[in-house]
Amino acid sequence: MVNKEANWEPRIVAFLCHWCSYAGADLAGISRFQYPPNVRVIRVPCSGSINPIFILKALQRGADGVLVSGCHPGDCHYLAGNLLARRRFLLLKNLLEYMGIEPGRVQFSWVSAAEGQKFAQVIKEVTETVKELGPSVKLVKGGTARGRA
Amino acid sequence: MAADRKNKVGAALVVGGGIAGMQASLDLAESGFYVYLVEKSPSIGGTMARLDKTFPTNDCAMCILSPKLVECGRHLNIESLTNAEVLDIEGTEGQFKVKIRQNPRYIDLSKCTGCGDCEKACPVRVKNQYEYGLGERKAVFRPFPQAYPNAFSIEKKDRALCTVSCPAGVHAQGYVALIRDGKFKEAVRLVKRNNPLPAICGRVCHHPCEASCKRGLIDDPIAICHLKRFIADYEYERGVCVDPEPKPSRGVKVAVVGSGPAGLTCAYDLALEGFDVTVFEALPVAGGMLTVGIPPYRLPKDVIRAEIGAIERLGVEIRCNTALGRDVSLSDLKAQGYRAVFIAVGAHREQRLGIEGEDAAGVLSGVDFLREMNLQKPVKVGESVLVIGGGNVAIDAARSALRLGAKKVTILYRRSRAEMPANEHEVEEAQREGIEIQFLTAPHRVIAENGVARGLECVRMRLGKPDASGRRRPEPIPGSLFTVAGDTIISAIGQVPDLSFADEAPEITDRGRWLKADPDTLETSVPGVFAGGDAVTGPATVVEAVAAGKRAAESILRYLEGRDLREDRVFDKPHMVVGDVPKERAREARKKWPTLPLSERLSGFAEVELPYTAEQAVAEASRCLDCGVCSECLECEAACRANAVMHDDEPVIREIEVGAVVLCPGFEAFDPSPLTQYGYGKYKNVVTSLEFERILSASGPYEGHVVRPSDHRTPKRIAFVQCIGSRDVKEAESYCSSVCCMYAIKEAVIAKEHVSGDLDITIFFMDMRAYGKDFEKYYNRAREEHGVRFVRAKVYGVEEDRSNQNLRVRFTHEDGHMDTEEFDMVVLSVGMRPKADTVELAKRVGLHLDEHNYVLSSGVAAVATSTPGIFVSGAFAGPKDIPETVMEASAAAAAVGSVLAPERFTRVSAKQYPKERDVRNKRPRIGVFVCHCGINIGGVVRVPEIVEYARTLPYVVYAEENLYTCSQDTQDKIKALIEEHDLNRIVVASCSPRTHEPLFQQTIREAGLNPYLFEMANIRDQCSWVHMHEPAAATRKAKDLVAMAVAKAARLEPLKRHKVPVIQKAMVIGGGPAGMTAALGFADQGYPVYLVEREDSLGGNLKKLAKSLEGTDYKKLLSELVDRVSNNELVTVYTGAEIEAIDGFVGNFKTTLSVRGEKVSFEHGAVVVATGGKEYEPTEYLYGTDDRVMTQTQLEQRLAKGALPGRRVVMIQCVGSREPERPYCSRVCCGQAVKNALDILAADPSAEVTVLYRDMRTYGLKEDYYRAAREAGVTFIRYDDQAKPVVQALDGRLTVRVHDAVSGCDAEMDADCVVLGAAIVPHDDSKAVAQLLKVPVNDDRFFLEAHVKLRPVDFATDGVFVAGLAHAPKTVSESISQAMAAVGRAVTVISKESIEAGGIVASVIENRCTGCGACEQLCVFSAIRVNPDKKVAEVESAVCKGCGSCAANCRCGAIVLRGFTEEQILAEVAALPW
Secondary structure (H helix, E strand, O other): OOOOOOOOOOOOEEEEEOOOOOHHHHHHHHHHOOOOOEEEEEEEEHHHHHHHHHHHHHHOOOOEEEEEEEEOOOOOOOOOHHHHHHHHHHHHHHHHHHHHHOOOHHHEEEEOOHHHHHHHHHHHHHHHHHHHOOOOOOOOOHHHHHHOO | HHHHHOOOOHHHHHHHHHHHHHHHHHHHHHHEHHHHHHHOOOOOHHHHHHHOEOOOEEEHHHHHHHHHHHHHHOOOEEEEEEEEEEEEEEOOEEEEEEEEEEOOOEEEOOOOOOHHHHHHOOOOOEEEEHOOOOOOEOHHHHHHHOOOOOOOOOOEEOOOOOHOOOOOOOOHHHHHHHHHHOOHHHHHHHHHHHOOOHHHHHHOOHHHHOOOOOOOHHOOOOOOOHHHHHHHHHHHHHHHOOOOOOOOOOOEEEEEEEEHHHHHHHHHHHHHHHOOOEOOOOOOOOOOOHHHHHOOOOOHHHHHHHHHHHHHOOOOOEEOOOOOOOOOOOOHHHHHHEEEEEOOOOOEEEEEEEEEEEOOOEEEEEHHHHHHOOOOOOOOOOEEEEEEEOHHHHEEEEEEEEHHOOOOOOOEEEHHHHHHHOOOOHHHHHHHHOOOEEEOEEEEEEEEOOOOOEEEEEEEEEEEEEEEOEEEEEOOOOOOOOEOOOEEEEEOEEEOOHHHHHHHHHHHEEOEEOOOOOOOOOOOOOOOEEEEEEEOOOOOOOHHHHHHHHHHHHHOOOOOOEEEEEEOOOOOOOOOOOOOOOOOOOOOOOOOOOOOOHHHHHOOOOOOOOOOOOHHHHHHHOOOOOOEEEOOOOHHHOOOOOOOOOOOOOOOOEEEEEEEEEEEEEEEEEOOOHHHHHOOOOEOOEEEEHHHHHHHOOOOOOOOOOOOOOOOOOEEEEEEEEOOOOOOOOOOOOOOOOOHHHHHHHEEEEHHHOOOOOOEEEEEOOOOOOOOHHHHHHHHHHHOOOOOOEEEEEEEEEEEOOOEEEEEEEEOOOOEEEEEEOEOOOOOOEEEEEEEEHHHHHHHOOOEEEOOOOOOOOOOOOEEEEOOOOOEEEOOOEEOHHHHHHHHHHHHHHHHHHHHHHHHHOOOOOOOOOOOOOOOOOOOOOOEEOOOOOOOOOOOOOOOOOOOOOHOOEEEEEEEOOOOOOOHHHHHHHHHHHHHHOEEEEEEEEOOOHHHHHHHHHHHHHOOOOOOOOOOOOOHHHHHHHOOOOOHHHHHHHHHHHHHHHHHHHOOOOEEEEEOOOOEEEEEEEHHHHHHHHHHHHHHHHOOOEEEOOOOOHHHHHHHEEEEEOEEEEHHHHHHHHHHHHOOOOOEEEEEEEEEEEEOOEEEOOOOOOEEEEEEEEEHHHEOOOOOOOEEEOOOOOOOOOEEEEEHHHHHHHOOOOOOOOOEEEEEEOEEEEEEEEEOOOOOHHHHHHHHHHHHHHHHOOOOOEEEEOOOOOOOHOOOHHHHHHHHHHHHEOOOOOOOOOEEEOOOEEEEEOOOOOOOOEEEEEOOEEEEOOOOEEEOOOHHHHHHHHHEEEOOOOOOOOOOOEOOEOOOOEEEEEEEHOOOOOOOOOOOOOHHHHHHHHHHHHHOEEEEEOOOOOOOOHHHHHHHHHHHOOOOOOOOOEEOOEEEEOOOOOOOOOOOHHHHHHOOOOEEEOOOOHHHHHHHHHOOHH
């Protein structure tokens, strides 16, 4: 089932909260920490504002993986939005697993504004995990039939 | 009064840009005062910016700090003056004059974009102070990535001595630094800025730079000269050195007479300036003495030709065989259109010996001999050559003679070796080659036969008194004549110029002997004619000639431009400030360069000195000490595309006027190096707690890996040693530094988290002072959950095991037995001290300081100083943690507000914007601006391709690329383009919206666009910088990010921020000291306030207390407060009042009271909760059953009445505190016990007072009282919470039994009274008030602030603030400070007539809402509620923070978060070309 072509590169969407993880991504940039170029970042005010539909749509539009990253527990600029996100995310994960989406495709992490290195590491790991899983076909219309060049 | 008003200034000075300074500035600016924030370092942020996590919540310090940095930095009414110091403050409250020195940053803040290109180019690495010296940084640096201003700065200690001592001003440290970095081409280019002859000078310069090099104080000076020769050769050989670009021709002719180093340099400089320069040379070849004076074994001809060739390539014409006076005259030159002349004819005529026989054949002049030889004319020498003289000409002649076939060469010099003017190295080489030097020998007569020289008759000399040159004058020894045989005699005793040309203008000579010119400007008495070099000064060195050429060029430039020849020109060397030689540098001798073997030398004129290899050169350059820090290599200038580097920046003194001053300079950490027993500075693995903080930090030197500095190995055992520099009367400070216990626990816990499981941590301590809110729980968790080991012991020594760099910690347990344990690392928990420079400032200003140099408070609150109008906050008023510091900052802002209230809004400005254009229902017209960011983006991402791509995206009508989109000129351009192309959405693809979105939003607002019609694509931080080696992938990703931004932009809508009026009144709940202080605080600032008290009288706990530990009379304080509150017409007091309801939101509250059965309601804009707390009523220790058992407060009341409870007093601490049902420390009881004990002993010195305690928590300056109590004879016995004391009353005898945890013995004592240090508990109704206000309380029912660290008096609900015991146990003084802080914060709300609401907030689509209320439960800010009538949710936009949790959670999709709507985000997803 898994189509592992040598040149295939996974496509990943990352939803990052403005205050911590997006700042962590900035710090990775300033510090020139290199990581794979597979991730497209969407900035949101708080991980708590991420609607499960965003993640589903991303998968449906052809993302092979989705990363959601927010502040560490206790760091949330909006007090507890990250915890809400976490709770909601776990529910969504159950649903996704039920639908047959591999657990590694959609990941959650905490990255603070001081963790540039960690951000790069998270992106590396997510990219590797998703690469390992191969192209996502589940949610794409006619997905199983669709080949990837 | 009116006069007063007029004179006050509605601005404040805040000194210190740490967290206190930032908070004070923000509170003041938000309350209507203009703020000057003066910070000494290049960035605001202070110590907090260097912390990893903060206790007790383990928040990331930078995460919570950096939004404040941006807010403070960008505030319209806060002027941040970084790199600045306050020199003096004069005047009185309301009107101070402040003198500020703005130190040079060397970077233009208005131009620096913070891109970091300069940092990359900089070759100088120094210890990184931000990392406490653990890592390195460049000389051009930004302290930390989130710094504000987001700009670089250069650290410069004047100039290095090598640079200063170079006559030509060559940046010696600069090229050495560049060589170290392997940047050889850049190094030559740098030398050539000041000296066009690097290869020549690299061989023959007398290098004063090396004589002054500070490395010489350690071992040998850097081989600066030879390094220069290396780079010049290296580059010439490879032909890669690019000639500098001359300015366009001015069509102005200048003549230079003489093509020696002076003439060539002058020609070079003037050619670069665009002049047409002709050099006239009398000899058939160019180069002057370089060519005809110096033999080729020292300076090969091709080297000279190469450097002259480079000058000719600039357009300089050299006419040989054209002598001034012979072939051309000064008047000819004028007639030929030369507008200025520089005469540098040198000194080519040998002085005569003035002895008998000197005209004999075989007697040669040194310069003539060398010239003939160098011009390759046939020169013959005899077998035995005598050379007279001790200068370089003599040595050159002697060594040349040897190479021309002489068998024996002897130099005769009349003084000794020490006085010899020739280069020492040359003398040594001459001797190695077999030349004999006879010192103290002078020629007396040439012995000639038939007119042919056969030898010299010489006389022996001795040295007499020093002459005018400072050298001892040689005197002949009578009767010492002797003869030396020789068939060739070369005289080289000095040269004079040939001035025969000057017959037409004798006035330019000094009696026909030398040319005469102004020593500074080199002008002669003939206008337009300048002179310099050997012809003026007498024979000198090459580099001095180069210097003269430069000086002449500058004068000629000024002369021809009609400018003053002297203005702004420095002729004397600048003053030097260079620090000591670093002790830690290991000795390392200079690298030897190769020389030609002796056997190969004398057969010809092959060059003797050979260059370094590249490796040798880099190694030699690496020995440089970087004395000046910045080396002025000017690479940053070349790298900066924004032209922001200004190496000639100067300090500026500025005077400002302010009405009040807040000092918050922070502290300096105790330096443990003098306490040698701990091995700090000696053992690498002994670090301070602040260094360890950086080791823990993810952005620190080890990227958050806990490793030890010696070998970067992960430690297995770490010891923390507490109280380093604190509680140490003998060697450091006597007081407790308040914060070390907690930060040590925090660092221990975080370290264990980082190393996960395999790390043992031991904290050696005396008392664990976890006295703050929720600190005790943190301590318990560290012990019980994280397994941190706490050992009560005094550490007295740390020693290193040299074999593995482990550390043996020797310590004494509590009971006195000694012990040793081994650790991998030791962390010293260092204390706080006031900063030396601010202490000086405080003294200068006349503030009263205590014996530790902390500012003495003049009032109950800590913020008032002895000088009215000057306030203090933070660690300069005593050691304290971040929340208290922040609290005091807001309190200081309130204090300033009281002083300057009438001047509110007089100095501040509000930005005015044009009317917004209506874009509704208009098709999006998007403009896309793609930034190169110098080369930061453009160097990786193919920017033009992005622009082309952007043009193909839907709705994009305009796209362009910019060098820097954020530069001021691009901002103007964007505004013009919005107009020109009718753009209604703007996308910038550059860097981070976190730093730059506000700037661009402001720009488009200035062009009439709603600021929310803006979107950014971060193609730098997310593309070019993180995919540097994958340009194709980075470009592809950048395209995607731009497509996403454009897709979102097309769906952006203008967001309105509307004004909500504010009721400029406040309510304070609680009439204790905090409540009364708060009420007065509002009234003092001119705002009406309602003070609500449930009891029938004001005063709260203050009624029960007599005085503070420090001696403040609480009775007096109470009556003063009650009086002032009762008599202030702005304060409306309701006693006996119950609150029935509080409705509304920030700015618009409505409260209903029931006052003795009557209903009262009023409106207000802010609320301060000061409902207080009370003393716990003990059930332990016979309290309530035996009258002799009382609480500390009851004792205090008795003592105040003068009634001693007896002679034998036993105090038991921690009654009701630090217990499972109340797991917190009550903070005040230890101080109260010490206070009462001291009082008892003062009244009856024979009394016996015993204090049974668990930890004595006399934090901060209270420690001094604890010591006083011990010294006064109070007995302190520590008990363990597992073995509590037992109080018994038997037969009227009251006894206390205690197990002494220190000695392990049981003790029983009789007591006349037992005093219980009872806990502080919140008031019973705190929960009810919390529910009325919808604000939270913690597990202990104390009110829970919005953020423990940075918002200590705010609630998450805007407009509601907390102070006093309602928040947590604290002293009266701390309650009062906090009350002032609450006022300071609340005034930021009620000083405004209206507040802005809206923007990025949630909004409800009513017809989708079912009124389920899920959102209402979710919103921690209570911003959304279901309207019970309409059954739909409603958002109070003034309260909504825009987090979007409600929108994501709404099961009907009825809530949208403006600016981040589902449609917008899904459009971003859909824009991905997948």
